[in-house]
Amino acid sequence: MTKLLTFLFACLTPMFLIAQNTVPNSSFEIWKDSAGTKFPVGYPNCSNFNISYDGSSVYQYSDPHTGNFSVRVEMVYDYNGNLHGGSITSNKFPVDFKPLSMNGYWKYFSSASNNHLNVQAIIFYSSGNTIGTATANAPSFEDNHVWTEFSADVSYTSNATPAYASIHIGLYAFGPFHSDYGTVDDIVLSALVGIEDRQDAVIKNLSLFPSVADQSITIEYGLKKNAAIETRIIDCRGVVVKSYPKQEQSPGDDHRQIISVESLIDGLYFCQVCCNGINHSLKFVVKKG
Numbered sequence: 339m340t341k342l343l344t345f346l347f348a349c350l351t352p353m354f355l356i357a358q359n360t361v362p363n364s365s366f367e368i369w370k371d372s373a374g375t376k377f378p379v380g381y382p383n384c385s386n387f388n389i390s391y392d393g394s395s396v397y398q399y400s401d402p403h404t405g406n407f408s409v410r411v412e413m414v415y416d417y418n419g420n421l422h423g424g425s426i427t428s429n430k431f432p433v434d435f436k437p438l439s440m441n442g443y444w445k446y447f448s449s450a451s452n453n454h455l456n457v458q459a460i461i462f463y464s465s466g467n468t469i470g471t472a473t474a475n476a477p478s479f480e481d482n483h484v485w486t487e488f489s490a491d492v493s494y495t496s497n498a499t500p501a502y503a504s505i506h507i508g509l510y511a512f513g514p515f516h517s518d519y520g521t522v523d524d525i526v527l528s529a530l531v532g533i534e535d536r537q538d539a540v541i542k543n544l545s546l547f548p549s550v551a552d553q554s555i556t557i558e559y560g561l562k563k564n565a566a567i568e569t570r571i572i573d574c575r576g577v578v579v580k581s582y583p584k585q586e587q588s589p590g591d592d593h594r595q596i597i598s599v600e601s602l603i604d605g606l607y608f609c610q611v612c613c614n615g616i617n618h619s620l621k622f623v624v625k626k627g
Contacts, residue, residue: 560591568612
């Protein structure tokens with residue numbers, strides 16, 4: 339009997355470890371827009387391009403000769419507003435869609451000037467055909483690390499075909515290479531799909547902003563009605579590394595929670611906000627030194 343139990347445990351353990359890694363994820367991709375060549379995230383050296391973290395949840399590359407750089411971030415959400423990554427299959431979506439809407443909301447700041455931020459939100463059928471787009475051009479970067487805000491909206495209706503949403507962000511720095519150019523301290527992004535269309539939806543918006551020194555993250559959200567909010571920090575293995583008690587909160591747009599990340603090691607994390615039992619996940623990166 340002991341041998342049988344040992345055998346069963348040995349068989350089940352790998353399955354458990356795999357299940358731990360099924361945390362909702364974002365799909366990040368770096369690409370060289372001038373030639374249309376795409377490079378995988380983490381590729382250490384692409385020609386003269388240097389790839390690095392910018393201190394938040396965005397990868398970037400820079401050309402030391404021209405100072406031009408671009409960022410592409412792809413975030414995939416399902417009908418309930420839950421974040422997923424990789425290939426999305428139809429069984430993650432309801433068969434009949436109500437009219438859905440997607441809102442992308444970003445804040446950014448930079449010490450550079452004469453920069454331009456272009457955002458395109460695209461809705462795809464599962465076959466890859468585009469069925470809705472929206473583009474928003476943000477104002478030029480402001481000096482002295484002033485936060486600048488903008489948003490992009492797109493909506494569509496589909497009665498049968500499963501679909502997924504994608505937001506593409508292109509960030510461009512113009513002018514000759516200079517130490518002041520191409521310096522982006524934080525680009526923070528969040529999106530929710532279908533939240534406003536659900537009768538039981540309570541969260542109106544949800545955003546995550548790392549601090550300048552990356553010592554904390556700030557969760558900001560608005561509520562449509564009273565809700566029980568619980569926040570967790572989850573690492574890339576699916577382990578809860580920080581949790582905060584459930585709190586009853588009233589409607590409003592000024593809810594925020596500041597979470598210290600000083601005790602976290604370098605790596606990828608997810609901030610999971612549980613609102614009346616419904617989880618919403620936002621991704622961030624901790625990189626120190």
